[in-house]
Amino acid sequence: MTVDEMTIAQASTVFADYDAYTDESYFHRACTLLRREAPIPLVEVEGFPPFYALTRHGDVMEAERNPEVFRNTAQPVLAEVERQKLMSQAGDLATLVHLDDPEHRKYRAVTADWFQPSSLARLDGRIAELARRAVDRMAELGGECDFAVDIATPMPLEVILSILGLPEADYPRMLDLTRELFQGADPEFQRGKSFEEFMTVMYDFFGYFGALVDERRARPTEDLASVLANAVVDGEPILPFQQISYYVIIATAGHDTTSFTMTGGLQALLENPDQLERLRHDPSLIATAADEMIRWVSPVRHFLRHVVSPAEISGQRFEVGDKLLLSYWSANRDEDVFGDPFRFDVGRKPNRHLAFGFGAHYCLGALLAKMEIRALFAELIPRLRSIEPAGPAELSRSIFVGGHKHLPIRYEIA
Ligand code: HEM
Numbered sequence: 001m002t003v004d005e006m007t008i009a010q011a012s013t014v015f016a017d018y019d020a021y022t023d024e025s026y027f028h029r030a031c032t033l034l035r036r037e038a039p040i041p042l043v044e045v046e047g048f049p050p051f052y053a054l055t056r057h058g059d060v061m062e063a064e065r066n067p068e069v070f071r072n073t074a075q076p077v078l079a080e081v082e083r084q085k086l087m088s089q090a091g092d093l094a095t096l097v098h099l100d101d102p103e104h105r106k107y108r109a110v111t112a113d114w115f116q117p118s119s120l121a122r123l124d125g126r127i128a129e130l131a132r133r134a135v136d137r138m139a140e141l142g143g144e145c146d147f148a149v150d151i152a153t154p155m156p157l158e159v160i161l162s163i164l165g166l167p168e169a170d171y172p173r174m175l176d177l178t179r180e181l182f183q184g185a186d187p188e189f190q191r192g193k194s195f196e197e198f199m200t201v202m203y204d205f206f207g208y209f210g211a212l213v214d215e216r217r218a219r220p221t222e223d224l225a226s227v228l229a230n231a232v233v234d235g236e237p238i239l240p241f242q243q244i245s246y247y248v249i250i251a252t253a254g255h256d257t258t259s260f261t262m263t264g265g266l267q268a269l270l271e272n273p274d275q276l277e278r279l280r281h282d283p284s285l286i287a288t289a290a291d292e293m294i295r296w297v298s299p300v301r302h303f304l305r306h307v308v309s310p311a312e313i314s315g316q317r318f319e320v321g322d323k324l325l326l327s328y329w330s331a332n333r334d335e336d337v338f339g340d341p342f343r344f345d346v347g348r349k350p351n352r353h354l355a356f357g358f359g360a361h362y363c364l365g366a367l368l369a370k371m372e373i374r375a376l377f378a379e380l381i382p383r384l385r386s387i388e389p390a391g392p393a394e395l396s397r398s399i400f401v402g403g404h405k406h407l408p409i410r411y412e413i414a
Contacts, residue, residue, distance in 0.1 A: 012041035031330035051323035057334035064358040070305035095249035152262035160254030165223025260403025265293030289346035295353035385412035
């Protein structure tokens with residue numbers, strides 16, 4: 001279906017259509033139409049609560065800039081009505097993205113220092129070493145691999161879980177749990193179709209991190225897990241539910257997002273050989289290339305906000321209780337902000353993408369993610385002699401955090 005054949009009503013359903021997220025070109029054609037013709041559609045899809053979708057960069061920014069009106073509440077992600085009801089009955093998580101100020105600010109302060117440039121600078125050497133090992137691994141694999149599975153998944157997983165302080169033996173388990181949580185609608189990763197099975201994933205997280213809290217309280221070490229286990233907010237030990245939720249967001253948000261960006265970034269280079277050549281000849285472009293990969297992939301497809309007092313964005317009125325979906329994937333292709341937005345440009349500057357959000361909830365790990373992506377490509381590009389697809393790339397079936405789950409490649413590497 002071309003943009004001209006698609007109706008606005010059809011286009012607006014993409015945000016609640018799991019399959020649409022597996023077809024990048026379809027998704028973007030729909031969003032292009034919406035940005036042009038109906039940038040804030042009211043989306044009514046059976047099974048989902050009605051919501052407005054913000055498709056333009058400026059409108060997403062407007063919502064991000066006013067967190068006191070557009071709040072995260074305990075439901076920051078779009079979910080089916082029935083599923084949301086069951087989740088709330090079981091007890092919504094209380095991670096940073098589930099909280100609003102003033103609690104949010106206090107809880108964020110608990111770990112904020114760990115993700116500041118001065119703290120992360122200490123990890124530079126370690127991240128470079130992991131990037132080297134990742135590319136060595138490509139060489140060992142003998143010229144063919146699934147870049148998503150073999151290379152882009154293990155490196156960010158190791159970075160964040162080692163900051164947290166988890167034993168290496170537990171990394172595969174954390175990976176499985178993250179995938180079951182974020183990719184629960186994809187048959188390849190889901191534990192089961194039922195809500196009850198999904199909830200066992202949450203119970204596993206709670207069981208695992210509950211034991212970790214006990215351990216780090218008894219024997220604190222220098223890691224982030226010990227900081228969380230012994231954290232104090234308003235002079236009181238952090239509440240147990242908030243505490244476990246905190247572990248969950250650090251352990252999960254910290255790797256799938258970055259892995260998807262690395263894989264989607266390489267896929268974009270494969271599809272744009274001129275940009276690969278450009279990067280090869282001018283390694284000083286690595287920082288802008290990483291930013292462009294993040295814009296291009298936008299692995300966090302959306303967050304949801306809830307209107308708590310009557311408001312307006314670009315002439316659209318909102319009433320108390322309305323839900324707004326902030327489509328980062330669409331905003332990052334906005335023609336009004338990005339010249340030639342569908343061109344993958346490793347030298348793009350400025351690049352005011354919203355892939356990390358903006359404002360109070362701006363991604364805590366943004367700098368860490370950029371360091372990892374830069375390090376991997378800084379190591380890979382000079383060693384790459386040739387590269388080509390070795391099979392079809394595949395996107396995950398997810399409306400929240402998503403990207404390429406498979407990218408088979410054939411290559412020669414030094
Ligand atoms: C390319 C990789 C990543 C992308 C695209 C990404 C994207 C995002 C987005 C869109 C938000 C919400 C922002 C908003 O609501 O305005 C967010 C929040 C968050 N991210 Fe990331 N993220 C990435 C990597 C990471 C990493 C490596 C960590 C490691 C700790 C991390 C931890 C978090 C946390 C803790 C929050 C919640 C912040 C808050 O609510 O105050 N993310 N991220």
